[in-house]
Amino acid sequence: MSILDRKIEDPELKRATEGLSADRIEQVINSVLQGEAGARLKAYAETCMRCGMCAPACHYCVSHDMDPSYSPVGKVEQTMGLILRKHGRLTPDEVYGMAQLAYTECNLCRRCVHYCPIGIDTGYIISTVRRICHKLGVTPLYIQDTAHSHSATMNQMWVKEDEWVDSLQWQEDEARDEFPGLRIPLDVEGADIFYSVIAPEPKFRTQLIYQAAAIMKHVGADWTMPSTPGWDNSDMCMFTGDFEMMGRLKRSHFEAAQKLKVRRIVMGECGHAFRSVYDVGNRWLGWKNHPIPIVHSVEYFWELFNEGKIKLTGKYEEPVTIHDPCNIIRGRGLMDKLREVTHHLCSEVIEMSPTREHNYCCAAGGGVINCGPPFKGVRLEGNRIKADQLRATGVKTVVAPCHNCHGGLEDIIHHYQLGIQTKFLGDLIYELMEKPELE
Amino acid sequence: MNAFYNFATGPLAWAAFAVFIGGSVYRIWSMIQLAKQKEAAFISYMSLPHALRSIVRWLIPFGTLGWKENPSITLATFLFHICLFVLLIFTPAHEVLWSYAFGFTFPVIPEVLADTLTLVVIGACCFFVHRRLTNIQVRYVTTGKDWLALGIATAPFITGFLASQQFADGQIMTLLHVLCGEAMLVAIPFTRLSHALFQPLTRAYIASEFGAVRHVQDW
Numbered sequence: 317m318s319i320l321d322r323k324i325e326d327p328e329l330k331r332a333t334e335g336l337s338a339d340r341i342e343q344v345i346n347s348v349l350q351g352e353a354g355a356r357l358k359a360y361a362e363t364c365m366r367c368g369m370c371a372p373a374c375h376y377c378v379s380h381d382m383d384p385s386y387s388p389v390g391k392v393e394q395t396m397g398l399i400l401r402k403h404g405r406l407t408p409d410e411v412y413g414m415a416q417l418a419y420t421e422c423n424l425c426r427r428c429v430h431y432c433p434i435g436i437d438t439g440y441i442i443s444t445v446r447r448i449c450h451k452l453g454v455t456p457l458y459i460q461d462t463a464h465s466h467s468a469t470m471n472q473m474w475v476k477e478d479e480w481v482d483s484l485q486w487q488e489d490e491a492r493d494e495f496p497g498l499r500i501p502l503d504v505e506g507a508d509i510f511y512s513v514i515a516p517e518p519k520f521r522t523q524l525i526y527q528a529a530a531i532m533k534h535v536g537a538d539w540t541m542p543s544t545p546g547w548d549n550s551d552m553c554m555f556t557g558d559f560e561m562m563g564r565l566k567r568s569h570f571e572a573a574q575k576l577k578v579r580r581i582v583m584g585e586c587g588h589a590f591r592s593v594y595d596v597g598n599r600w601l602g603w604k605n606h607p608i609p610i611v612h613s614v615e616y617f618w619e620l621f622n623e624g625k626i627k628l629t630g631k632y633e634e635p636v637t638i639h640d641p642c643n644i645i646r647g648r649g650l651m652d653k654l655r656e657v658t659h660h661l662c663s664e665v666i667e668m669s670p671t672r673e674h675n676y677c678c679a680a681g682g683g684v685i686n687c688g689p690p691f692k693g694v695r696l697e698g699n700r701i702k703a704d705q706l707r708a709t710g711v712k713t714v715v716a717p718c719h720n721c722h723g724g725l726e727d728i729i730h731h732y733q734l735g736i737q738t739k740f741l742g743d744l745i746y747e748l749m750e751k752p753e754l755e
Numbered sequence: 756m757n758a759f760y761n762f763a764t765g766p767l768a769w770a771a772f773a774v775f776i777g778g779s780v781y782r783i784w785s786m787i788q789l790a791k792q793k794e795a796a797f798i799s800y801m802s803l804p805h806a807l808r809s810i811v812r813w814l815i816p817f818g819t820l821g822w823k824e825n826p827s828i829t830l831a832t833f834l835f836h837i838c839l840f841v842l843l844i845f846t847p848a849h850e851v852l853w854s855y856a857f858g859f860t861f862p863v864i865p866e867v868l869a870d871t872l873t874l875v876v877i878g879a880c881c882f883f884v885h886r887r888l889t890n891i892q893v894r895y896v897t898t899g900k901d902w903l904a905l906g907i908a909t910a911p912f913i914t915g916f917l918a919s920q921q922f923a924d925g926q927i928m929t930l931l932h933v934l935c936g937e938a939m940l941v942a943i944p945f946t947r948l949s950h951a952l953f954q955p956l957t958r959a960y961i962a963s964e965f966g967a968v969r970h971v972q973d974w
Binding site for chain 1: 793824954
């Protein structure tokens with residue numbers, strides 16, 4: 317079995333590969349390998365012992381009965397291995413397969429790092445493959461649409477500037493019925509907190525902005541959101557391999573916060589955006605760390621609970637389990653804080669197995685869910701292990717502080733008929749916190 | 756025969772060590788230069804405490820998720836490497852050579868233990884061969900380079916054991932053993948065996964990223 321035996325039709329992959337010549341492919345591949353790749357790729361390519369120890373790390377491989385073409389090293393072999401063997405002289409068909417594999421069969425979750433004695437970062441290798449595909453113009457249709465949206469609007473969902481402000485004012489208006497005096501403060505200079513979200517929030521999960529505003533009001537936070545581009549912290553360009561655009565997005569986000577002279581950025585419950593801001597986009601811009609402190613919502617909620625600022629009316633009574641999102645657990649080590657916050661909110665937590673930094677990915681992250689309907693089946697069949705993990709807990713609620721994880725888990729729950737609901741921490745806090753008594 | 760043996764254990768051995776040490780220094784130096792030239796930003800995240808923490812952790816059998824979930828390869832890998840280093844230094848016949856070349860002596864292991872450990876290494880190598888042929892994960896990604904590395908790493912132990920048993924003409928076996936050992940030394944910087952040089956660097960890098968930047972363990 318290889319990627320070429322399971323090609324899925326994607327209009328953009330088809331169109332783009334039809335226009336490629338062998339010379340063009342070779343020239344682009346070698347320009348990336350010689351211009352951008354360096355010691356990491358060279359060392360990884362040379363020292364990987366082909367021991368296969370990484371195979372049980374990958375949810376795709378485990379879920380496909382250990383089919384070797386889905387193992388991390390098997391996937392590297394079919395993409396970067398192929399490139400190195402053929403010195404970049406791939407056929408358009410091979411480029412199609414390479415793109416399909418890199419964009420839809422690896423979530424860049426880095427679970428395999430825990431399995432490799434050499435310390436090979438497969439996520440980095442697959443990202444480099446995606447970079448090559450981007451430079452060849454070979455990216456799946458749906459994720460490329462989000463990348464185009466980023467380029468045109470500086471947000472992922474084609475949200476226009478007036479629509480953004482309208483959405484905030486709409487949510488403020490709605491929330492004032494429940495929380496008299498609530499504001500969603502726009503462009504407040506010198507605020508403690510610059511709160512940023514991903515574009516799907518104003519687009520189709522607007523209640524999350526409502527909830528965030530309610531929590532900010534409840535704890536008396538000094539916060540603001542920008543009315544101008546830079547409000548969206550998401551970044552599909554990081555995943556398509558369009559690093560130039562990724563840099564523009566992150567600069568816009570950091571600068572929106574800097575212009576308002578805020579003390580720090582608090583990000584909504586999103587994993588990939590955190591990865592982009594925390595240790596990918598900032599580096600592209602030349603920041604070793606960040607021009608302004610950044611905190612993920614999990615950490616912010618943890619602070620609020622520790623400071624005693626959140627008053628609850630009770631606890632969530634049903635048992636819950638916790639899904640550990642890769643980008644804030646393997647990406648930031650927030651597993652303990654996530655558990656402390658969940659225990660503040662819930663009476664009973666039943667852990668998945670494996671858990672914490674060893675937890676399986678949701679199969680939606682890394683831009684895979686953003687590749688859209690043609691590849692939905694890849695995610696569902698490729699993550700049977702997650703369904704097994706969820707089912708084994710016996711709970712009916714899973715807490716997942718990440719948007720992509722929600723999307724991925726909801727699809728898995730529906731497909732495998734698990735009858736489980738997904739919750740953000742913000743959902744639970746909003747549901748359980750003391751609210752003003754209305755007349 | 757004696758002249759060739761003297762040549763193999765004399766000038767050829769010095770040449771093999773020279774290629775091994777010179778080649779290793781060059782490979783590591785050039786890899787670090789490449790990293791400085793192309794990925795200097797990533798070097799800035801290197802953290803010695805996190806690197807050491809991770810390297811030590813991965814040196815503990817079954818101390819990491821990868822080792823725990825792959826018990827048979829873990830056992831074979833640790834036995835192979837531990838026995839390799841013990842035999843390389845503490846085999847009585849090797850100690851004589853060390854002593855002859857550098858003028859110092861040290862305690863050695865009994866012959867019978869050396870033979871046993873050699874058989875353990877050969878057993879581990881047989882396991883590696885078997886696994887490469889029968890495990891579909893491994894077979895899928897195995898290349899000629901992997902077989903070459905395995906062959907080079909196995910040969911000194913087979914010839915060493917046969918030499919210690921005075922198999923056929925013991926002298927020829929001893930000579931073959933010396934040549935195979937020298938071939939392995941020369942091959943380390945230039946084949947898959949270079950993981951011996953680069954593994955500490957790749958481990959240190961990912962450990963730094965995971966430990967110092969992302970505040971999470973890499974095992």
